[in-house]
Amino acid sequence: MKSNPKKAGLSSTFGTESTIVSERKINKNSRLPAYAQMADLLREGISQGEHPPGGRLPSESALARTHEVSNMTARQAISVLEEEGLVHRVQGKGTFVRKINVTASSFSLESLSDVLSDREHTSVQVIKAGVKKEPGMEKEVLGLEPNQPVIKIERIILYNDEPFTLHVSYTRFDPKSPTVEAMLDTVLLTGLMFQEEYSNFKKGTLRLLPANLTEREAHYLKMAVGENVFKLEHLFFDFNDRPAALGWFIVGHEKMPLISKIGVWND
Amino acid sequence: MKSNPKKAGLSSTFGTESTIVSERKINKNSRLPAYAQMADLLREGISQGEHPPGGRLPSESALARTHEVSNMTARQAISVLEEEGLVHRVQGKGTFVRKINVTASSFSLESLSDVLSDREHTSVQVIKAGVKKEPGMEKEVLGLEPNQPVIKIERIILYNDEPFTLHVSYTRFDPKSPTVEAMLDTVLLTGLMFQEEYSNFKKGTLRLLPANLTEREAHYLKMAVGENVFKLEHLFFDFNDRPAALGWFIVGHEKMPLISKIGVWND
């Protein structure tokens, strides 16, 4: 199918050689599971206008009947499309093809992940690491008194020996905690950013912001002062639900493209 | 549980009144489905360290046995946690508790959606609308000759009569197309941004970028020149897979907070 590109416009859908997608059979001996084949058929049907945006899909039981599978299998097929954001179900009414919508999309950090999990080509360069005793807003966030110490680390993560991102973090210094070493490991070196994650944190929040490079940041990242970059703030909590570490990454947007596809992509 | 906050640290998990989460029964007469109750129990177990990060959950059949439900139901419970990003399954090996990881998160535009779908408090103010005949890079993207016309629209979306976002769009002008009106409707007024979406596009890509307000943008948005903002670019394709509309939104980051939660949040 995908190797036979043709003009598949709304009006040319029913040409002589084109088959009605919804009538194609599924092959139960294929390595591809029945539900996946069925999802493909439905997706193609949507793509070719057989089920227009806003329209209703055949009911689950009808689909199960025509494709000769059980109810649960048909349901699973539809679930695939639902997770892709292509359809949505309404109990008692039916399953409807979603109309395309910018606000329905989401952006993942996998491009960041791809780079950082590639240990072969990634290295870390510590700029500054030590105990900070002066007051600061980070202590407020971590629930500490102004005179309690925190661990501050600044480092650059390099990819192919080129600066990729700058990471600043503040971690609560609590020698009584058995997890402090693990936290340090997490925040300092390997954790948070490599495939083999080491984090012992329970939960966290992230916030993405637009920013401009400061002189200092630009220096370390070998970029121009004022350049548009992303600032990715993080705050992590330990298993006692106490804030335990906060910080942020500075990374150029061309190094971390945030792209999202919506609608029906058949490739 | 949630109304009884206590220090539930790793070492204080097995206090006198706390029960081992995994041994609590599910109530088959509850309005809450069995799989959801089971997912809650597992989530709580993870939250309290019963299943530490990196550890393996009991097998699906074991969980089905101990909770006295069928295999499929236990499986569905685990699927909930998997969709939440809390566990991941490996065929032949087991289901494992994910270690927390910044790069695993994703950011949705629902804060934007919330505002734009609130028709009560939203209005649109068109700055400029017309046919552009001069060459421009937008024509290249749309696959047009330099002298073919495009429709250009600039408008502000207001929320509670305050400027919320600036939208610029270029749409292919193709009077022969039966969908051109629908496209116009989509891009101009209601579509793309309100709950009742009208889009007849098949697919699209979005890209999020950091930017600084230009003088012109700042003027219309009543913000300061140079302020850090998000630029959300979009490109939509019609059902013939031809690029049909492109444009971008400019929106302040405080109006569109991009926040993501990761790990175990029990609330």
Added chain:
DNA sequence: CAGTGGTCTAGACCACCCT
């Protein structure tokens, strides 16, 4: 009321992993 999606069962067989 009939039709829809949502949940659930008690099995079955398969693909995969490890020992």
Added chain:
DNA sequence: GGGTGGTCTAGACCACTGG
């Protein structure tokens, strides 16, 4: 081979929607 997740069946009953 034994354990794991992945797929699948042929039903059942429920909750919700709309006429």
